[in-house]
Amino acid sequence: MKKIVLICIAMVASYAAKCQKVFSVDYESQADVKVFVVNYESQADLKVFKVKYESQAGPNDGKWFFTNYASQAKKKIYFVRYESQADLKVFFVNYESQAGWRNSSKQHLLY
Structure with a gap:
C-alpha cells in the first residue's frame, strides 16, 4: 500500500514539474526566454x-x-519591445482550446 501511495505522489510531482509556470521578470538579463507579443495569430x-x-x-x-x-516558475520570461529581440513570438488567445504550437521548432525554449 505504501508503494502505491509513493508512486502516486511521484507521478503528481513529475507532472507538476512539467507544467508551464512562468514568471515575468523586469530585466532582460533575468530571463530564460525573451518573448514578443504579436498582433495576429498567424505571426x-x-x-x-x-x-x-x-x-x-x-x-x-x-x-x-x-x-x-520567480522561484515558483519553471521559466522566467521577459517581454521585449521589438520582434527582432525575441526568442519566441506569442499570441494570447481567448479560449483554452486555441492554445498550442504553430512553430514546433521553438518548443525546446520552454522545456
Missing part, C-alpha cells in the same frame, strides 16, 4: 492561453500559469 510561434489556476497549466502546450514569485 506567432505559440498561441498562449493564460489559465487561472496552476493545476490547469499544460506540460508545454501553450497553457501558461503566471506565478507570483
Whole structure:
C-alpha cells in the first residue's frame, strides 16, 4: 500500500514539474526566454492561453500559469519591445482550446 501511495505522489510531482509556470521578470538579463507579443495569430510561434489556476497549466502546450514569485516558475520570461529581440513570438488567445504550437521548432525554449 505504501508503494502505491509513493508512486502516486511521484507521478503528481513529475507532472507538476512539467507544467508551464512562468514568471515575468523586469530585466532582460533575468530571463530564460525573451518573448514578443504579436498582433495576429498567424505571426506567432505559440498561441498562449493564460489559465487561472496552476493545476490547469499544460506540460508545454501553450497553457501558461503566471506565478507570483520567480522561484515558483519553471521559466522566467521577459517581454521585449521589438520582434527582432525575441526568442519566441506569442499570441494570447481567448479560449483554452486555441492554445498550442504553430512553430514546433521553438518548443525546446520552454522545456
